[in-house]
Amino acid sequence: MKSAMTRTAVALAVLVGALGLAACGGGSSSTTGSNTGSETSETSGGGGETASNKGPIKIGAAIDETNLMKFFDGPALAAAEIEAEKINKEGGVDGRKIEFTVENTQLEPAKTKSVAENEVNGGAEIMWVTCDVDWATPSIQVGLKAGLLTVSPCIGTDQMGPKRFGSEGELAFSYGNVAQDEGAALAALFKKHGWKTVDIVPDQSIAFTQNVCESFKNRFEENGGKVVVEEKFTEGDGTIGSVANHVNSSPADAILICATTQNDLPTFVSGVRSAGNQTPIVGPWSIDGSFWLPKSPKISNNIWVTTYASIYGDDPNPEVRELISEMDKKGAEPATGGFVTGASAIDGIKAAVEENEGSTEGKALAESMVNFKDLPTISGEISFSPELHTVFGREYRVIEIKDGKPHYVEMVKAGTPAEL
Amino acid sequence: MNWIQTLVDAIGLGSVYALVAIGLALIFGVMRLVNFAHGELITAAGYTLVVAHALPVPVAIALAVLVAVVLAWLMERVAFRRLRNAQPATTLVATFAVAFALEAVWLIAFGARGESADLLSSLNEPAIQTGGVTIRWVTIAMLGVGGILLGATTLLLNRTKIGLQMRAAAADFRAARLLGVRADAVISAAFVISGVMAAAVAILLTAQQPLVTPTFGLEITILALVGIVVGGMDRLTTATMGGFAIGFLNSLLGNLLPSSERVYLPSAVFLIVIIVLLVRPVGLFAPRGASTAERL
Known part of the structure; x- marks a missing residue:
């Protein structure tokens, strides 16, 4: 009897282990998929604010501060915050200051979704998501459903946009370089x-x-x-x-x-x-x-x-070297060059909001962004197209x-x- | 495809899993405990090598062994001793709990991205390189260390007093105690030995796979565990052979599958595992007529 129970326990162990191994081997993401937010619950929020609002531009960040993506998300956010501070000191974007609220997704899908909903309910006008499209999907879906411009600093595939998220994906952009x-x-x-x-x-x-x-x-x-x-x-x-x-x-x-x-x-x-x-x-x-x-x-x-x-x-751009120095002072030393995408995303958001005279209405911002051609940012000139909502044209x-x-x-x- | 290189690669990976399997099989044989937390001993030794990288190599190795041994002893003393008479499922869950708790400790202490610990990187150099075939020193070292550890453990269990006591404690803990066996001490000794084995795995593995991450030992332990079930978990030798077989099979299939289809490798490996378990439930290498009640 004891032997049979032991066997049962071992079989259970192997089963759980195999599942664990599959999870480990699967790494951070699957390779295909096309969800458009059908599971996303209704949230309040109204797709950004109009130009008459001169309060701060609220960016709700649902990012990983615990797990594998924290080394990408953390430095990108730190760079974004420094760039935002710089813009705020110069008077903001069309008179509006940029303000971040940050919540930790811990790279758990359910938590990612609830964190994103918190951000929308808390008045976020722009959704900021983690640097991997698969991990970010629950928060992207929430942002898109709420009609918000949804931005990732460094997703590197063409999945961040209509290709994966259908027509709602017209509001989704990444400031990473497309593969x-x-x-x-x-x-x-x-x-x-x-x-x-x-x-x-x-x-x-x-x-x-x-x-x-x-x-x-x-x-x-x-x-x-x-x-x-x-x-x-x-x-x-x-x-x-x-x-x-x-x-x-x-x-x-x-x-x-x-x-x-x-x-x-x-x-x-x-x-x-x-x-x-x-x-x-x-x-x-x-x-x-x-x-x-x-x-x-x-x-x-x-x-x-x-x-x-x-x-x-030894980066050739003194502005980038200055940004790294400021990040070091904040204790956010970057582990890869990807941090600069956070700052360039803020440059892109600024350009889009200015083009719309201070409005953060999601659709209007997306229409501006999709037409960016060689927009100068701290990370170099960037472009988007209706097919590619992830950056192309930047120097490496x-x-x-x-x-x-x-x-x-x-x-x-x-x-x-x-x-x- | 170079068949000789394919076989060499398969033997190399098989020897890694065989090394892990010895430690797992020892604890299973003595305590009937599937110690999922064994992988954390490997990770602990790996991180010790990271921290001790600047020290002389023998000192770093000694520290890695010490840390794994102390952690193994602590695991038994703090977590598993009180559960000795519990149901197997309870102790199994306890090993999961210990494994995940320690993984969280590594995550907090060292972060998720990993640290390099290529202390013995020269072991990854070729010992023989001819006709498109490369045999690395680390493969030879793993086979050698695996053979020595297997032989020494078998001798310890079958030819020494403490080995006899371990087996007695495993067979009937209460009766062994009544007969004067210091059962707690001998089971602690088994954990200490498994700690030495885990350290040996970490030292050799980092020569080949230098990046130590919080899941460094866990991933390899899971597949080794599958291997010992396939091989026959009731005996040290069959379990070790099972560990070897799973690594060998994984590497062999990895080479046989076309590169574009290699994504299906885990499915292919586990399909074969299921077939083997259906055909030989007592273990692929278990003697004919063996029952699951026999041990070591």
Whole structure:
């Protein structure tokens, strides 16, 4: 009897464990989906305020302050608040000060939804959401249902907009670079450095990493490049060691890895470099930051990253360096260059509100934003289109990690977004 | 596909899970406890390596072992001892609680993004590299350490007085006590040994996977647990072989599946696990005619 009970308990353990493993392996997001807010409950709020209101512009932020996304959400918000303070000191936006209220979603879907509802009920005129479209979806749905302009600082896929959220998604925008643009910028970097053959290693666990590698491939081949090996993996699936060994036997000029800064990225880099392979390893913004780098300078070498800003004290834009210094003073030291998207989102909101003479009415702001063409912001010039509500056209900083030390090298630009 | 490299990769991953399985199987054999919190011992040792990175390597390793051992002892003393006569489901839930509580501690202390601990990164260099085949030192080390730990634990349980006492305490805790076995002490000893094993896993694993995160040990423990059920959890050797088999299978299927279909790898692995459990419920490597009541 005891044995049978033990077996039952073990079976339960394995079941729960398997579910846990699935959750771990799934990482932060699924790769597809198209919800338009049918589960969102009714909330009060009226899609922003009209120009006659000269009170503060209330931005309700439903972001992660606890879990994986806090390293993206936190610095982006800190940068946004500093940019907002600067604007407020100069008299605000059409006479209106910018005011943030912030609540922690803890990356839990139910909490994300309730936090967003609190923000709407508390009078938020603009919804500010976390930097991953899947985690942010419950709050995006609440914002869109309430008719609010809904902004994420650094979502990097084309999902933030009508593609995922239907007609309601016309109010949704992200100030991150869209994967089609970053893929094209990476292809431009390869062209600039004369890397004509490549091994591509995309992580299939999130849409951004898949999309950026796919976009790169399309533009790289258009440019006459040749893909030697394409090895897909899913973060945490245990295959990254084999992937590194396959890549090691390839003669390509460079390796493109589209991954996130979880366990598999340093395992891959270590697997390649430890075998004596010093081929350039290149990656998008999602591998920016130095915290994940193996400490050995032999291993953390010849790695190239495209990103929004250099956090290593050598960004070419003095305004960005000043922003980093102010963030450091606030104890919000950025871990990646993505922080600057928060400040540029505030620049974008300011431009849209000014165009609408102080109104924060969601539809009006969205109509202004979708027409942004090369709008100057602290992070560079940005553009949106009816199809792409995530930024394209921005210049990228290229960071090289040499002997364990990251430093800014050059700028690169996509030209036009690649096909996906 | 290079078949030799595929087999080498599979052996490499199998040896990782085999190492984890030994620690899990020891505690299950002695206490009938599926210790989900074993992964937290691995994580604790991993974070110790992060913190002790500037110290000489032997000192850092010694500290990692010490931390894992002390934490293992504390787990038994504080959480599991009082539940020794509880229903298996109760103790199982207790191990979940300990695991999640410790994971929260790592999250608060070190954050979610992870810290690098590549203290023994030279172990990841190739020992043999010929004809497109790379065999790394870490694979050899894992196989060697796994073999030594398995052999030493088997000897300890079968040839020493404390091993006999452990088995007696596991078979009938009250009777063992009446016969003079210091049951609390021997069960604590089993946890201490599992702590040493967890530290060995962390030390070797960080050579290959340098980033230590709050779930560093948990993920690997879950799959190793599946492996010991598949292999036959009632014996140390079959459980270890099961751990090896699950890692081997995962790597092998990962290589066999086309790159674009690799996203289905967990489904394929668990489908095979279900089939094996249906065909051989007592365990793939359990002797014919074995019943689930036998141990170690």
